[in-house]
Amino acid sequence: MTVGSLGELTAVLGVGQTRYQSTRGDVSIAGLVREAALRALEDASCTWADIDAVVIGKAPDFFEGLMMPELFLADALGCVGKPILRVHTAGSVGGSTALVATSLIQGRIHRRVLTLGFEKQSESNATWALSLPQPFSVSINAGAGGYFSPIIRRYMARSGAPELIGCMVAFKDRRHALRNPYAHLHQPDLTFDQVVDAPMLWDPIRFSETCPSSDGACAMVLGDEATGDAAAGPVAWVHGTAMRSEANNFPGRDEVNPQASRDCAVEVFSQAGITDPRSEIDAVEIYVPFSWYEPMWLESLGFAEPDRGWRMVEDGSTDIEGGDLPVNCSGGVLSSNPIGASGMIRFAEAALQVRGRAGDHQVDGARRAFGHAYGGGAQYFAMWVVGADKP
Amino acid sequence: MREVAVVSSAVHQVEALTFTTDVQLMVPLINQARDSVGLCQDEIGFTCSGSSDFLAGQGFSFVQTLDAVGAFPPIAESHVEMDGAFALYEAWVKLQIGEVDTALVYSYGKSSPGSRRDVLAVQLDPYTMTPLWPDAHSVAALQARRLLESGGVTVEELAGIAVRSQRNAVGNPNALRASADVTIDDVLAGAVVADPLRATDLAAEADGGCAVVLVAGDRARELCDRPVWIRGIDHRVDAHGLGVRDLTRAPSAALAAARSAEQAGFEADVVDVAELHASSTAQVHLLTGELSLGDDVRIDPSGGSLAGDTLMAAGLVRIAEAARQVASGDADRALAHASSGPCLQQNLVCFLEGQ
Numbered sequence: 167m168t169v170g171s172l173g174e175l176t177a178v179l180g181v182g183q184t185r186y187q188s189t190r191g192d193v194s195i196a197g198l199v200r201e202a203a204l205r206a207l208e209d210a211s212c213t214w215a216d217i218d219a220v221v222i223g224k225a226p227d228f229f230e231g232l233m234m235p236e237l238f239l240a241d242a243l244g245c246v247g248k249p250i251l252r253v254h255t256a257g258s259v260g261g262s263t264a265l266v267a268t269s270l271i272q273g274r275i276h277r278r279v280l281t282l283g284f285e286k287q288s289e290s291n292a293t294w295a296l297s298l299p300q301p302f303s304v305s306i307n308a309g310a311g312g313y314f315s316p317i318i319r320r321y322m323a324r325s326g327a328p329e330l331i332g333c334m335v336a337f338k339d340r341r342h343a344l345r346n347p348y349a350h351l352h353q354p355d356l357t358f359d360q361v362v363d364a365p366m367l368w369d370p371i372r373f374s375e376t377c378p379s380s381d382g383a384c385a386m387v388l389g390d391e392a393t394g395d396a397a398a399g400p401v402a403w404v405h406g407t408a409m410r411s412e413a414n415n416f417p418g419r420d421e422v423n424p425q426a427s428r429d430c431a432v433e434v435f436s437q438a439g440i441t442d443p444r445s446e447i448d449a450v451e452i453y454v455p456f457s458w459y460e461p462m463w464l465e466s467l468g469f470a471e472p473d474r475g476w477r478m479v480e481d482g483s484t485d486i487e488g489g490d491l492p493v494n495c496s497g498g499v500l501s502s503n504p505i506g507a508s509g510m511i512r513f514a515e516a517a518l519q520v521r522g523r524a525g526d527h528q529v530d531g532a533r534r535a536f537g538h539a540y541g542g543g544a545q546y547f548a549m550w551v552v553g554a555d556k557p
Numbered sequence: 558m559r560e561v562a563v564v565s566s567a568v569h570q571v572e573a574l575t576f577t578t579d580v581q582l583m584v585p586l587i588n589q590a591r592d593s594v595g596l597c598q599d600e601i602g603f604t605c606s607g608s609s610d611f612l613a614g615q616g617f618s619f620v621q622t623l624d625a626v627g628a629f630p631p632i633a634e635s636h637v638e639m640d641g642a643f644a645l646y647e648a649w650v651k652l653q654i655g656e657v658d659t660a661l662v663y664s665y666g667k668s669s670p671g672s673r674r675d676v677l678a679v680q681l682d683p684y685t686m687t688p689l690w691p692d693a694h695s696v697a698a699l700q701a702r703r704l705l706e707s708g709g710v711t712v713e714e715l716a717g718i719a720v721r722s723q724r725n726a727v728g729n730p731n732a733l734r735a736s737a738d739v740t741i742d743d744v745l746a747g748a749v750v751a752d753p754l755r756a757t758d759l760a761a762e763a764d765g766g767c768a769v770v771l772v773a774g775d776r777a778r779e780l781c782d783r784p785v786w787i788r789g790i791d792h793r794v795d796a797h798g799l800g801v802r803d804l805t806r807a808p809s810a811a812l813a814a815a816r817s818a819e820q821a822g823f824e825a826d827v828v829d830v831a832e833l834h835a836s837s838t839a840q841v842h843l844l845t846g847e848l849s850l851g852d853d854v855r856i857d858p859s860g861g862s863l864a865g866d867t868l869m870a871a872g873l874v875r876i877a878e879a880a881r882q883v884a885s886g887d888a889d890r891a892l893a894h895a896s897s898g899p900c901l902q903q904n905l906v907c908f909l910e911g912q
Contacts, residue, residue, distance in 0.1 A: 172654070173653070173654035226610050226616030226617055227609070227610050227611055227616075228610060228616045231679065232679055233676070233677070233679045234639070237680060237794075237897065237902055239797075240796065240797055246795060247809065248794065251637060251647065253636070253638075254610075254637065255636050256620055262635055269650050269651055269654060270650055272654045273650045273651070273654045296617075298614055300614070410631040410632065410634070411628055411633075412628050412629050412631040413623055416629060419629075424631075425629075425631055546634075
């Protein structure tokens with residue numbers, strides 16, 4: 167894989183999010199995506215007429231029971247007469263969608279692109295959608311938590327991490343979420359003991375250490391260098407983008423620290439000219455649907471030495487209060503999980519940080535931030551680095 | 558615009574694939590497309606696929622199909638829940654950036670295990686249309702009826718389109734409906750399935766898959782004698798609601814054709830062949846007008862999607878078939894078309910040229 171030109175410079179001109187919650191019964195799916203899109207347009211000081219194309223992503227169609235819903239959403243997203251692409255790359259889809267939109271700018275196909283991820287989980291049942299029986303194969307009906315818990319156990323065994331590291335991550339992210347008005351879970355009275363005492367769902371994952379099911383949408387307006395230069399407010403410049411996938415099941419696969427994850431991180435940091443991510447990145451948004459994935463990804467991505475990521479959790483390095491590498495200041499996936507949007511939220515939150523627009527969860531003086539998403543059986547990875555300055 | 562060419566392709570289409578997984582279907586096609594230009598997966602810079610979870614009956618179904626590619630060491634890869642023609646578009650965009658020179662595109666669909674005409678009802682507006690469960694044949698018939706009543710076409714002309722497709726399909730191993738001696742009278746003698754459409758007016762539903770390799774610039778010239786250059790490619794979407802559209806038109810098809818003609822520097826009336834992705838003879842008629850195809854253009858030399866229509870792959874198959882015509886020297890310029898959604902809601906047009 168050669169590292170080459172990024173093509174046209176790309177800027178994040180605007181971000182729009184809906185308030186994430188269990189059920190948005192007050193809007194249709196079209197109403198939900200339009201709400202996020204309008205907020206992104208407003209943030210970018212754009213109108214529908216300024217948008218050349220739309221790139222939309224969501225998780226499996228079964229989550230709402232609709233086949234290729236982008237077709238009926240074309241009207242609500244102002245797409246009539248324009249191109250629309252629908253991306254689906256498992257849980258990483260929100261990130262991949264943003265990267266496909268970025269490639270339309272980098273390849274000089276379009277000047278301004280609206281990109282959006284959504285999920286309206288209340289319209290169906292995600293665990294049903296993930297457990298449809300297949301001929302000639304046994305369904306374990308364990309959901310995502312059942313799939314990942316043995317991998318987490320393996321991490322705990324090989325790193326020697328203390329049992330309560332996961333609870334520390336969950337407690338930190340839920341406290342971060344209190345600073346983010348869009349976060350689904352706002353639990354101001356939550357105590358660490360309550361996190362620890364929560365029921366065990368998939369040992370070692372407690373109920374308190376998993377993500378919620380959310381309705382929500384997240385949108386971004388991306389523009390080329392000229393539109394980024396002309397923007398009235400601060401923009402986020404894309405410094406690096408990478409996607410990697412690997413097969414699910416083969417002998418010798420490191421499921422704790424997949425090579426696709428490591429390769430993707432090497433590529434994205436190399437494009438951004440970053441050699442020491444821990445000191446050169448100011449804010450991190452990584453995809454952590456189960457608490458233990460924070461230390462696991464910190465190691466895989468190169469923010470921590472192998473088997474030592476949990477120490478960053480233990481010593482508070484990833485806490486917005488006093489940490490040198492604040493992770494998931496928005497509250498992360500653990501506090502809001504509209505699946506198809508969750509990856510894009512990570513990318514959008516990274517952009518908000520370097521634009522200085524993250525409100526109460528702003529990392530002071532953030533100049534470069536990292537956005538991350540993963541999916542499948544930890545097989546699909548999408549990452550970007552954004553900066554306050556041009557690359 | 559960076560020069561990008563189709564350098565190889567492989568197609569397989571049958572009425573029903575039984576006892577065959579998506580991986581088993583795609584392994585030989587992906588291998589054939591890569592091997593015929595001597596590329597192995599480590600030499601592919603970007604991989605992109607298109608498929609539908611609703612056909613597989615399983616969320617994240619494309620994750621398993623990745624096994625057909627051989628995704629280790631890890632690859633740069635993406636997937637669209639769209640026809641493979643749109644995956645090809647995404648790969649073409651990636652090649653425009655200049656970061657990579659080669660791309661593998663594939664797509665597949667196996668609709669035979671279910672009732673495709675009913676499944677497609679969940680592709681409609683879930684609040685206003687799906688609850689009525691309009692099946693795909695009836696939706697296609699609405700459009701055909703509007704065309705007939707607008708006076709733009711006759712039942713006999715539609716039968717003529719069916720005959721042309723079946724005759725052209727003779728010799729195409731991937732065609733399901735082919736006949737050298739079928740006549741308009743034969744077609745008109747068939748029973749009406751969804752008034753005014755007969756079975757021969759509706760695309761023959763197929764299971765299958767397609768793989769295509771794209772290569773940029775001089776590398777394409779090294780890999781094959783006659784690269785098929787993508788001179789223009791564009792796609793557009795129309796409004797979704799059938800009631801808000803004039804079903805005798807497909808403005809997004811005309812717009813996509815105009816935009817790609819602008820890139821290509823030549824118009825649709827000078828192409829030698831056109832491969833159209835239509836679900837009915839009425840749509841072929843409509844597209845012939847919207848795409849401004851000249852009288853001399855050979856339409857659907859493979860039989861088109863009427864002769865074999867694999868949901869999620871039929872658009873990519875059109876590009877492969879058009880490219881095959883150009884690569885063999887039977888055509889110098891070709892137009893390939895892909896569509897999606899009810900009544901040609903979304904359209905992609907690609908102009909190809911051999912050199």
